[in-house]
Every structure is written in structure tokens, then in C-alpha cells.
Amino acid sequence: MADYWYNINTGQVEEGAKSSWKHLLGPYTTHAEASRALDRVHRNNQRWEEGGVDDDGDADVQDDDAQTS
Secondary structure (H helix, E strand, O other): OOOEEEEOOOOOEEEOOOOOHHHEEEEEOOHHHHHOHHHHHHHHHHHHHOOOEOOOOOEOOOOOOOOOO
16 A cells, blocks of 8 residues: 655655655655645644644644534
């Protein structure tokens, strides 16, 4: 199964990590997901700035399907 990486220098998606790790975001399971890597980074940065991240650096994302009692 292939993995996909977004290269921040070239702006291209790579199938398999072909470039230096310091230039790659990923891995992602699909080409389409990897192509949206910078959008995800921007959303995560925005959540961080708004305080929606816990102490471990994980985004505090609410699961809409979660049931509360």
C-alpha cells in the first residue's frame, strides 16, 4: 500500500517519501489528502491560536457522533 507525502519545497505530492524528511508532511493515505496538507496545517495552527489544543499539542476536536450523558 502506497503512502503519500506533501513536499513543502516543491508543493508537490510524492508517492512514497522520495525527498528529505525535513521537506515532507505526512504520511497520508491518499493523494488527495496529501494535496490538502497545507490546508490542514493552517487549520491546526488556527485552532492552536484560538486555544483549541490541549497541553499535549493535540487539537481539541469534538466528535459530533459522540454521545454525552
